[in-house]
Structures are given as C-alpha cells and as structure tokens.
Amino acid sequence: MTLEATHLLAAASGFLGMLMIYKFISPRVVPLWFPAYHALPWEKQIQVNEIFMAGSHSVVVCISSWVAYFTVEELKPTTLWYDCALTRHTSAFFWGYSIADLLLMICHPHFGDVYFLMHHVVSLIAGYLGMASISIPYYVNVFLMMELTNPFVNFRFMLKALGYPEKSLLFSCTGVLIFITWWIARLGPIPIYAYHMAQLMSTGGFFKIELSMQLTSVLGYAFFTVLNLAWFRVIIKLFQREIRGLIQQGHSMAKRVQQETNSKKGG
Structure with a gap:
C-alpha cells in the first residue's frame, strides 16, 4: 500500500x-x-447543516465514481491490480469526509443512532483501503457508487428537518427518486457483485491480494448489503405512500382544471 501527497x-x-x-x-x-x-x-439548525454537508459530499463522490465506472476501461471485475487515480482520490475524499462526519456525530449524538455509527466506522475502513491500495479497484468503485442515493436521501432529511410539508409534490418526488436510485446503486448490483466475486475466487486471483482487501470486499460489502436491505423495508413503505400521494395530487389537480374549465364555459 502506497500513499502519495495528492491522496x-x-x-x-x-x-x-x-x-x-x-x-x-x-x-x-x-x-x-x-x-x-x-x-x-x-x-435543528446544526442538524440541517450536517445534512447539507453530507449531501454535498455525496454529490461529489457519486459523480466521480460513476464517471470512473463509465470511462475507465481498466475498471473490470477481473482486474486484480490497477492504480486508478480517480477511484483512489475519490476514496480519499470520502475518507476525509467520513472522519469529519464521525467527529460531528460524536459531538452531537442526536445526528445518528448506533447503526449510523457502525456504518461510518466501516466506511472509514473501506475508504482508507480504497485510497491506499491498488487492489481490485472495480469493487472499491462499487462501494463508492452507492452514493447515488444519498443526494436524494439527504435532501429529504433536510426538508423534514425544515418542517417542509410532507404531502407536498417536492417531498413525494424525493421518495420516488430514493426508491429508484436505491435499486440502481444498492440492490441491483448485489447479485452482480456476488457473481463477479465468486468468479474471482474460483480462479484463485482473489487470494493473491492483501488480506485487508479480501476481508473488506467480502465482509464490508455483506455489512452494507444487510443495512441496505433493512433500510429498503422502510423505503418500500415510503414509496407506496408517496405514489398514493402523487396520485391523489394528480386527481386534485385534474379536478381543479376541470372546475376552472367549466367556470370559464359558464361565464
């Protein structure tokens, strides 16, 4: 593992x-x-500030990781070692943010529960290894790509903290976007990740990389998978409620348009 000044x-x-x-x-x-x-x-103000900070970080990490996925040809499931500058620097940025957010969580315990604390500790480990190691960069990038959901999650948290009406169109749209991006970035990749990891193990290549990366790529991903599935139970209920709300808003809007049309005809 080697670190450069830019990291x-x-x-x-x-x-x-x-x-x-x-x-x-x-x-x-x-x-x-x-x-x-x-x-x-x-x-509440410091809570909103923390949410805004988390959302800002997630936008940077999300864009960088997805750009790497679509543009760096060497990021393949079979690649054992490759010094991907974009992935390593994104991991470094993510690691720095995780330290900052963990410090804020320690200073303000109401920012998150024990699950968020565990999430941040595992994120610190994964972020550091992604920054310091050149092993299996494809799988490191998959971790970072999960951030696709977080701009919408944090925006919804911020709306709620600000007392924004939960039946508003903006609030409902965030719930739908969270559901969609959760599938794209967190649930959909699970079988793909497992398949490629099994292939890597079957060829013996997986056991050539350092033990820390082996443990993180398997146990770390399993940890995030459990969290993602647990949180998705809440997201499903949220999605169902938001869809019903959007349908009701659509019916109400259609009625208003019809009433305005009838009143104009009557006039």
Missing part, C-alpha cells in the same frame, strides 16, 4: 472542505432557499 490532499479537502460547508456555507445558503431555517432552534 492526502484529497483526504484533507474532504475533511476540511466539508467542515467549512457545515460551519460557513450551509448557514448562509440554506436560508436563501428555505427562510424557515432562521426560525429553527439551534439543535
């Missing part, structure tokens, strides 16, 4: 940059879109 700079930017967003940018930007921010108690 450490990427990690530092993830750590310091996200803390700056939390401390300085979010308190100034969020009120421009949602004036209700100023009326929130202090505890």
Whole structure:
C-alpha cells in the first residue's frame, strides 16, 4: 500500500472542505432557499447543516465514481491490480469526509443512532483501503457508487428537518427518486457483485491480494448489503405512500382544471 501527497490532499479537502460547508456555507445558503431555517432552534439548525454537508459530499463522490465506472476501461471485475487515480482520490475524499462526519456525530449524538455509527466506522475502513491500495479497484468503485442515493436521501432529511410539508409534490418526488436510485446503486448490483466475486475466487486471483482487501470486499460489502436491505423495508413503505400521494395530487389537480374549465364555459 502506497500513499502519495495528492491522496492526502484529497483526504484533507474532504475533511476540511466539508467542515467549512457545515460551519460557513450551509448557514448562509440554506436560508436563501428555505427562510424557515432562521426560525429553527439551534439543535435543528446544526442538524440541517450536517445534512447539507453530507449531501454535498455525496454529490461529489457519486459523480466521480460513476464517471470512473463509465470511462475507465481498466475498471473490470477481473482486474486484480490497477492504480486508478480517480477511484483512489475519490476514496480519499470520502475518507476525509467520513472522519469529519464521525467527529460531528460524536459531538452531537442526536445526528445518528448506533447503526449510523457502525456504518461510518466501516466506511472509514473501506475508504482508507480504497485510497491506499491498488487492489481490485472495480469493487472499491462499487462501494463508492452507492452514493447515488444519498443526494436524494439527504435532501429529504433536510426538508423534514425544515418542517417542509410532507404531502407536498417536492417531498413525494424525493421518495420516488430514493426508491429508484436505491435499486440502481444498492440492490441491483448485489447479485452482480456476488457473481463477479465468486468468479474471482474460483480462479484463485482473489487470494493473491492483501488480506485487508479480501476481508473488506467480502465482509464490508455483506455489512452494507444487510443495512441496505433493512433500510429498503422502510423505503418500500415510503414509496407506496408517496405514489398514493402523487396520485391523489394528480386527481386534485385534474379536478381543479376541470372546475376552472367549466367556470370559464359558464361565464
């Protein structure tokens, strides 16, 4: 495992940059879109700032990892070693952010429960190995690609913290987008990942990489899979509720249009 100065700079930017967003940018930007921010108690404001920080990080990681997936030809399930600069620097940025968010969680325990804490600890390990190692970069990138869901998850959390109406169209749309992206980035890849990993093991190549990467690529992914499946139970209920809400809103809108049309004809 070798680290270069650019990897450490990427990690530092993830750590310091996200803390700056939390401390300085979010308190100034969020009120421009949602004036209700100023009326929130202090505890809610710092919660919104943390959510905004998490969402900002997820946009960066999501874009970088999916760009790598579609543009870097060497990112293949059979590749044992390849120094993918984009994946390693994205992992470094992710690692730096994870440290920042874990520190905030320790300072403000109400930010998350024990499952989020476990999630962040495993993320720290996976992020560091993805930054420091050149082994199985395809599988490292699959971890990062899960961030596709998080811009929508964090935006919904922020709307809820701001007291945004849960029956609004914007709130409903986020629920639908979470359901779709969860399938694309978290559930759909599970059998594909398992198949390719089994193929790698059957050829013996998997056992040539360092033990830390072996354990993380199997146990780490299994951990995230369990969490993703558990959270998906909640997302299914959320999706069903949002679809019903969108249908009701569509019926209400159609009735209003019909009433306006009839009133114009009557006039």
